[in-house]
Amino acid sequence: xxxxxxxxxxxxxxxxxxxxxxxxxxxxxxxxxxxxxxxxxxxxxxxxxxxxxxxxxxxxxxxxxxxxxxxxxxxxxxxxxxxxxxxxxxxxxxxxxxxxxxxxxxxxxxxxxxxxxx
Numbered sequence: 590x591x592x593x594x595x596x597x598x599x600x601x602x603x604x605x606x607x608x609x610x611x612x613x614x615x616x617x618x619x620x621x622x623x624x625x626x627x628x629x630x631x632x633x634x635x636x637x638x639x640x641x642x643x644x645x646x647x648x649x650x651x652x653x654x655x656x657x658x659x660x661x662x663x664x665x666x667x668x669x670x671x672x673x674x675x676x677x678x679x680x681x682x683x684x685x686x687x688x689x690x691x692x693x694x695x696x697x698x699x700x701x702x703x704x705x706x707x
Contacts, residue, residue: 643667 633641644667651666661683668674668682688698 639671640664640667643670 644663647667647670648663652663665674665679665682674682
């Protein structure tokens, strides 16, 4: 009987210690994750952030369903909400080519990099 009570106390103590450590682990990880999210947000170029915000705001108006959306046309319509695009801008956004986009970027092609959201 004494041995059972000892095990119960030991189990209770271990359970409480694991709860305390678990709470501390969660709070420390939450702080790290929050800091990482802030760093990630700071690394996004301002132009991309404004495009994302415009897509959130005007997206349902531009394309009410995903099936209607063609990504480049969607992007063109979103960008036109905040700036005037020339026909050259639009053709660069459409990227009508058979070449690999990553190779074009590495070779510093004429594709406007600020419009390519990678």
